[in-house]
Amino acid sequence: MIASCLCYLLLPAARLFRAISDAFFTCRKNALLAKSSSPQVEGNFAMAPRGLDQEECEGLLQQWREEGSSQVLSTVSEDPLADKALAQSSLAFLMDNPGEQDAASEDKWSSRQLSDLRAAETLEEPFPQVLGEVPVSEVEAPLWAAVPVQTGSQYADCAVLPVGALATEQWEEDPAVVAWSLAPEPVAQQENSIWSFEGLGQLQPPPMEIPYHEILWREWEDFSTQPDAQGLEAGDGPQFQFTLMSYNILAQDLMQQSSELYLHCHPDILSWNYRFANLMQEFQHWDPDILCLQEVQEDHYWEQLEPALRMMGFTCFYKRRTGCKMDGCAVCYKPTRFRLLCASPVEYFRPGLELLNRDNVGLVLLLQPLVPEGLGQVSVAPLCIANTHVLYNPRRGDVKLAQMAILLAEVDKVARLSDGSHCPIILCGDLNSVPNSPLYNFIRDGELHYNGMPAWKVSGQEDFSHQLYQRKLQAPLWPTSLGINDCCQYVSSCHPKRSERRKYGRDFLLRFRFCSIACQRPVGLVLMEGVTDTKPERPAGWSESVVEEDTSELEPVFPRTVGTIQHCLHLTSVYTHFLPQHGCPEVTTMPLGLGMTVDYIFFSDESCENRNRADDGLVRDGTLKLLGRLSLLSEEILWAANGLPNPFCSSDHLCLLASFSMEVTAP
Numbered sequence: 001m002i003a004s005c006l007c008y009l010l011l012p013a014a015r016l017f018r019a020i021s022d023a024f025f026t027c028r029k030n031a032l033l034a035k036s037s038s039p040q041v042e043g044n045f046a047m048a049p050r051g052l053d054q055e056e057c058e059g060l061l062q063q064w065r066e067e068g069s070s071q072v073l074s075t076v077s078e079d080p081l082a083d084k085a086l087a088q089s090s091l092a093f094l095m096d097n098p099g100e101q102d103a104a105s106e107d108k109w110s111s112r113q114l115s116d117l118r119a120a121e122t123l124e125e126p127f128p129q130v131l132g133e134v135p136v137s138e139v140e141a142p143l144w145a146a147v148p149v150q151t152g153s154q155y156a157d158c159a160v161l162p163v164g165a166l167a168t169e170q171w172e173e174d175p176a177v178v179a180w181s182l183a184p185e186p187v188a189q190q191e192n193s194i195w196s197f198e199g200l201g202q203l204q205p206p207p208m209e210i211p212y213h214e215i216l217w218r219e220w221e222d223f224s225t226q227p228d229a230q231g232l233e234a235g236d237g238p239q240f241q242f243t244l245m246s247y248n249i250l251a252q253d254l255m256q257q258s259s260e261l262y263l264h265c266h267p268d269i270l271s272w273n274y275r276f277a278n279l280m281q282e283f284q285h286w287d288p289d290i291l292c293l294q295e296v297q298e299d300h301y302w303e304q305l306e307p308a309l310r311m312m313g314f315t316c317f318y319k320r321r322t323g324c325k326m327d328g329c330a331v332c333y334k335p336t337r338f339r340l341l342c343a344s345p346v347e348y349f350r351p352g353l354e355l356l357n358r359d360n361v362g363l364v365l366l367l368q369p370l371v372p373e374g375l376g377q378v379s380v381a382p383l384c385i386a387n388t389h390v391l392y393n394p395r396r397g398d399v400k401l402a403q404m405a406i407l408l409a410e411v412d413k414v415a416r417l418s419d420g421s422h423c424p425i426i427l428c429g430d431l432n433s434v435p436n437s438p439l440y441n442f443i444r445d446g447e448l449h450y451n452g453m454p455a456w457k458v459s460g461q462e463d464f465s466h467q468l469y470q471r472k473l474q475a476p477l478w479p480t481s482l483g484i485n486d487c488c489q490y491v492s493s494c495h496p497k498r499s500e501r502r503k504y505g506r507d508f509l510l511r512f513r514f515c516s517i518a519c520q521r522p523v524g525l526v527l528m529e530g531v532t533d534t535k536p537e538r539p540a541g542w543s544e545s546v547v548e549e550d551t552s553e554l555e556p557v558f559p560r561t562v563g564t565i566q567h568c569l570h571l572t573s574v575y576t577h578f579l580p581q582h583g584c585p586e587v588t589t590m591p592l593g594l595g596m597t598v599d600y601i602f603f604s605d606e607s608c609e610n611r612n613r614a615d616d617g618l619v620r621d622g623t624l625k626l627l628g629r630l631s632l633l634s635e636e637i638l639w640a641a642n643g644l645p646n647p648f649c650s651s652d653h654l655c656l657l658a659s660f661s662m663e664v665t666a667p
Contacts, residue, residue: 054666070477077568158230170250172573214647216633217643223558224627224661239661240369240380241627242337245288246387246591246601248277250645251327261592261652262645269647272300278650280308286630286657290367291332292387294430298326301367317344329429331363331387338367341382346410348403355402355478362388362407362429364414371664378664380515384415388429397458400432400439401450401565402478407568408488415569424570424624424662428601428654433459435577435585435597443571451475451563463598475563488567571602574629574658586632589653590644595635601656623663 067189102639115282156480252272255262262270269275283291291314296305298320306316315335328582334342346362364387388407391399407427412626415422433439437460442448455471456464464470483491515571525532587595605625638644 010530019661022507040310051169054238075495076144078092080584089298096592108160115278135418136283151280165599171342176502181636192635207560213236214616216637216646221631222628224625232269238375239625240371241659241661242289242369243286243657243659244290244292244385244426244428244601245283245655245657246292246599246602247655248284248294248378248389248430248599248651249296250275250651250653251297252300253297253326254295255652265645269645269650275603275645275650276300277495278648282655283309283312286647286655287394289334289337290385291330292385293332294387294389297328298328301330302462315340317363319361319363321359321361322349325359325439328361328364329387330391331365331385333365333367333385336370337368340385341366341368342414344410344414346388346407347408353479353482355399356406356612358391358403359391360391360403362386364407364410366414366423369662375552375664378666380664382415383662384411384423384425386411386425386427386429389425390429390431391433394432394459394461395456395464397439397453397455397470398473398477400459401442401473402482403437404443404487405478405484405565406482408569409490410483411569412489412567422569422604425571426605426624427569427571427603428599428656430599432598435573436460442565442567442574442601443600446568446570447566450477461598475565477565486565487563488565513622548630559582574601574607574626574656575632579632579634582634582636583632584636587635587638587654588632588656590635590638591652593639593643595638597632599653599656601658603658605661625661627659627661630655631660 006521010350053468105388252275255270291303291309296318298318301316301318306318309316309332313334313336314332316330316332317329320326331343342365344366346364348356348358348360350356358623365385367383367385369378369383371378388403390403393399411425411427412422415425417423427443431439438450438453438458440460450458452471453473454465454571455473456462458473476486484489521532527533534570575586575597577586578584585595586597588597588599589595603626605624605626639647
């Protein structure tokens with residue numbers, strides 16, 4: 001190619017422009033023909049304008065050989081590297097958009113050549129060097145080089161992505177991954193931090209960091225003023241502020257059992273080591289005071305999660321699912337902010353009850369907020385935290401309602417104060433129910449008429465109305481032996497037991513040998529001599545009326561409402577389940593590519609309680625106020641990120657995060 005280009009330099013000045021253009025086009029054709037041998041490509045190139053014929057080129061080449069390369073170079077430039085620079089400049093020109101060819105007409109080819117020549121003038125080895133105007137030095141760098149993506153120190157606490165995963169062909173061809181790649185300003189390479197957890201050795205994060213919170217952007221929605229450094233906000237009075245996160249982190253064994261749900265994910269991002277590092281990055285980034293986790297695999301919890309969270313300042317409680325299940329729920333809190341009053345694990349499995357034969361569990365904690373010592377003698381009401389993962393099966397809404405009734409009864413027992421009111425309550429977790437479904441409305445509104453309702457309709461996850469046989473809910477939903485009434489309260493906790501068992505003596509029991517009705521002659525009794533013609537005599541000391549037992553201390557019998565269940569916790573959702581700025585619903589998970597909301601944070605709202613119980617003396621200080629929340633995403637945004645999980649979110653659920661405040665009152 002160098003010899004061909006130098007031959008063109010011997011031509012008259014009038015033909016120089018055309019000669020160089022044809023030489024570049026010929027090399028371009030050869031390069032593309034080497035990549036594709038289809039007849040269509042050859043036909044397209046055949047439509048291009050031709051340059052010098054073969055005989056003329058051979059003559060020029062022979063002339064160059066006879067006269068010598070030194071004379072040619074002296075005619076053009078004194079720089080001995082001119083020929084090499086010309087060759088590199090030609091190669092750079094050929095690599096510019098090699099795949100775009102248009103064979104519509106000869107005019108398009110001419111305009112293409114002119115644009116190519118203009119583009120070639122902007123290269124680092126321009127044509128003035130060939131014409132002897134400006135000499136250039138030899139270029140040592142390759143023409144095509146991959147530029148690594150680097151991030152600044154402001155993203156030091158972000159999710160990480162292994163370089164080996166990106167190096168594979170699948171990652172290079174994935175349009176979603178290409179869309180995620182950012183190109184910030186290059187900075188000096190920093191030494192990667194090493195996470196050292198007790199009993200785990202050292203966990204080295206991958207060298208390339210990608211800010212998941214920048215790519216899958218989630219805004220913080222602030223509903224109040226900013227707090228001060230002690231976690232108290234300015235307002236009408238001192239406030240105790242805290243943050244709570246609820247997160248279904250996807251148990252590894254459950255993911256492997258349902259591997260068909262994650263075929264869209266690269267295998268590298270599904271490994272537990274990668275997912276664990278990403279999850280820890282999220283925990284460190286958002287830094288909640290209370291952490292409620294679902295689908296926590298037991299061995300991963302004890303070997304990795306609990307030690308890592310303990311090093312981050314958390315005290316953790318864990319409840320594994322019953323039976324042979326290997327995952328469960330965990331509630332973690334920072335002892336610098338709260339003191340544990342009681343912890344109550346909840347099991348939904350009841351032997352012998354078909355309605356409650358599933359192994360789901362919950363966990364209820366009662367925490368006492370700790371206020372700074374500088375505030376003096378002040379106090380904050382206890383805080384009840386409930387975390388659960390309800391049954392998934394969309395067809396068994398009756399089971400979900402029964403499980404929720406057990407959890408609400410436990411919350412009612414733990415959160416009930418001595419005066420009969422309830423302390424502030426937060427109920428969160430994966431409820432496997434969509435917004436505005438009967439189960440969701442029951443938690444929010446406190447009442448549900450369920451009699452005759454199809455079981456699949458309770459959670460609203462799927463529509464099974466087309467099925468001929470449909471399980472319908474019948475009243476009562478659960479048997480009395482469960483010990484929970486229709487107000488989702490333990491019977492024993494609602495009504496005090498008798499102080500002691502009544503002791504019945506012999507004299508008391510003898511009073512019931514006879515009764516007054518036995519001394520009355522039945523109507524229509526046939527008179528028989530010696531048999532029915534006599535009247536029994538009243539025994540001596542037998543009173544006219546039998547002394548009845550004092551039943552003032554007996555437990556009353558609670559009539560059950562027909563087909564209705566209730567609770568009195570007055571809960572409302574942190575999220576509104578709609579994104580007004582996008583005009584579409586918000587989602588927390590994407591099973592089988594379909595976005596929906598099944599994760600929630602409910603709390604006892606002050607406005608809700610004042611509205612429903614304005615005349616009730618049980619309204620108290622210390623109610624919860626929502627200060628802010630981490631916005632959720634739409635289905636379209638998650639689709640652009642290849643769904644869930646992805647390299648930035650290592651679970652098939654999004655985390656939920658909210659900030660609350662409680663009033664600090666004087667004793």
